Amino acid sequence: MQNIVGIDIGGSHITLAQVDPEKREIISSTYVREHVNAFDDKEVIFSEWVSAINKVTHDLVKDNLLIGIAMPGPFDYENGVSLMQQGKFIDLYQVNIKEELAKRLSVSQDQIHFVNDAAAFMEGEVFGGCVKGFKNIFGVTLGTGLGTTFYNGEYATDEDLWDSPFKDSICEDYLATRWFVNYYAELTGEQISGTKELLDKPVEIQTRIFDEYADSFSGFVVKYVKNYEPEVLVIGGNIAKAYPYFEKRFIQNLTKNNINLPVRISAIFEDAAILGAASYALKKLK
CATH class of the missing domain: 3.30.420.40 (ATPase, nucleotide binding domain)
Structure with a gap:
């Protein structure tokens, strides 16, 4: 079975979990939610993200890992580059987040896929929710x-x-x-x-x-x-x-x-973006 993690990144948090692609649901025992201040500098934000991701992926084989990430915009989702110039994540402007995360997590960039947070909500509801x-x-x-x-x-x-x-x-x-x-x-x-x-x-x-x-x-x-x-x-x-x-x-x-x-x-609310990010990554893999 494909090892897959869905991640929802917001202005004040990172929420993530392993997802069972066959049952189309979050594996609740792996659920992690951590506070992240979007106004911190780049290094602080990355270290908090990576720490949270490692908590969820520590028991998974890295070669078989797929990561889907729901992110707010503006953002270059295909290439993984932040385009946020004001407000949250300002220190990540024009940073290639896909490249940085791949390096810090010791995975290939091909294993990481980004999707808009609103679209991830919908993808999650289609994959394992109310529609x-x-x-x-x-x-x-x-x-x-x-x-x-x-x-x-x-x-x-x-x-x-x-x-x-x-x-x-x-x-x-x-x-x-x-x-x-x-x-x-x-x-x-x-x-x-x-x-x-x-x-x-x-x-x-x-x-x-x-x-x-x-x-x-x-x-x-x-x-x-x-x-x-x-x-x-x-x-x-x-x-x-x-x-x-x-x-x-x-x-x-x-x-x-x-x-x-x-x-x-919605029956799954916040979990929709996690499921949606994971299901989007699965589509991109196929």
Whole structure:
């Protein structure tokens, strides 16, 4: 059996595990999550990444190892070069991460494959999640940011719609966690950190906020998603956990616009990117 590791790299963490390609699931006993500060310098970041990867791969034969890595953009995924010029991982700008990791892990560069983090979420849901068997799928991750991805039956692509025009700003301003934080403050003068805290607030305020969100989210689908003619919409990210609170109005709005789109909520959430990175690497191997 192919030894394969899926890795999800974010601005504050590295999460990884061995993946069973036949069962299409994470081998939970190998799961590792480590804090990594994306604003540290290059050497610190690499040493933390390599330390975490060694914890997961120490019992595997290196020659038979395949590594899939989900990374945020901008990034040259084919060549493994970071193109992030501002914010996180700024010290890795134009560094060939594939080359550096191969050298430090004593593996060939051909054993390492990178995929966009939004696309990895979709690849994971197709490989071992809630949309196995579908061919044309649109995916959104709703959290601190807005991720958008489309699966065409072969590969998932990052659709990068987060900064597309919407209402009087961009899509992400209305669909990410900060919208809940800002709107709640506007209505009450108080602070929350996101949807989880909102669920502890009075029902009237919850309903008002989730109704407004449902209107924005359905507006986004009408404006951007329906053009892809997907068979199904898959939703991940922390806001997806609150979907039951805005589902009814969201679906009603879609129906009014003659959109009958089945919706699936991620069952594996953060693990989707790990599975997706691993399954993408397997596709590249084949």
